[in-house]
Amino acid sequence: MAEHLASIFGTEKDRVNCPFYFKIGACRHGDRCSRLHNRPTTSPTLLLSNMYQRPDMITPGVDAQGQPIDPRKIQEHFEDFYEDIFEELGKFGEIESLNVCDNLADHMIGNVYVQFKEEDQAAAALQALQGRFYSGRPIIADFSPVTDFREATCRQFEENNCNRGGYCNFMHVKLIGRDLRRKLFGRYRGYRISRSRSRSLSPRHRRDKDYYDRRDRDRDYRDRDRDRDRGRYKYDRDSRDRDDRKRIHSTPRRSRSPVREGSEERRARIEQWNREREENL
Numbered sequence: 139m140a141e142h143l144a145s146i147f148g149t150e151k152d153r154v155n156c157p158f159y160f161k162i163g164a165c166r167h168g169d170r171c172s173r174l175h176n177r178p179t180t181s182p183t184l185l186l187s188n189m190y191q192r193p194d195m196i197t198p199g200v201d202a203q204g205q206p207i208d209p210r211k212i213q214e215h216f217e218d219f220y221e222d223i224f225e226e227l228g229k230f231g232e233i234e235s236l237n238v239c240d241n242l243a244d245h246m247i248g249n250v251y252v253q254f255k256e257e258d259q260a261a262a263a264l265q266a267l268q269g270r271f272y273s274g275r276p277i278i279a280d281f282s283p284v285t286d287f288r289e290a291t292c293r294q295f296e297e298n299n300c301n302r303g304g305y306c307n308f309m310h311v312k313l314i315g316r317d318l319r320r321k322l323f324g325r326y327r328g329y330r331i332s333r334s335r336s337r338s339l340s341p342r343h344r345r346d347k348d349y350y351d352r353r354d355r356d357r358d359y360r361d362r363d364r365d366r367d368r369g370r371y372k373y374d375r376d377s378r379d380r381d382d383r384k385r386i387h388s389t390p391r392r393s394r395s396p397v398r399e400g401s402e403e404r405r406a407r408i409e410q411w412n413r414e415r416e417e418n419l
């Protein structure tokens with residue numbers, strides 16, 4: 139029984155614990171949810187609820203006065219916010235990932251998830267954030283149960299085909315540019331480029347940042363990989379051609395001549411042949 143309960147914990151089959159709170163650290167029902175929200179007492183991940191205020195909060199792409207906003211201005215505003223938060227929280231320890239939700243639902247809009255390398259770093263950051271304000275609004279911070287953002291993000295959004303839009307119950311992570319990502323995360327030792335996209339590893343064992351870092355860097359190096367693969371194919375083809383030419387033009391190795399027998403040995407062998415021949419007759 140205990141094994142069965144452990145296997146369904148945090149899934150849709152779990153009728154006791156809320157699967158959405160377990161996966162994304164937020165639930166659209168809030169405290170009115172019929173299932174339990176097990177709030178962790180310690181975690182490497184902090185949730186800063188509704189912290190990011192995008193300039194087109196009311197209507198996407200339109201400011202409060204009803205004027206359209208240049209998407210580049212929106213991205214610039216977001217990256218300024220991202221860098222500001224990263225620099226401030228980076229004072230408490232190494233940041234493994236910093237994700238900002240682009241969702242529109244009340245329980246997820248503007249949520250900021252920061253995952254530190256160690257739990258004590260997250261605890262120090264949480265203590266320092268108590269009672270602080272950002273842009274005139276109080277910062278609401280707490281530990282989050284999310285440790286694997288690949289399970290919390292919307293896969294359809296990554297493929298640009300999520301039909302729920304901004305009201306999806308899974309995270310729509312807003313991305314920053316590659317240059318800014320290298321600038322912020324490149325300061326840490328062990329930051330490297332990886333092409334692995336395995337979904338079986340825990341982010342606690344990933345030293346190359348989270349899934350989104352790898353996706354951005356994959357996109358940046360895709361052309362280089364393609365050119366390198368083409369060069370490797372040409373090299374392999376030339377090597378096979380050289381081997382074929384060697385095989386065609388090479389002469390077979392001459393076999394070593396047998397050791398010659400002495401005169402007495404030859405006479406004895408001839409006498410033996412004669413006796414066998416006479417016996418057969």
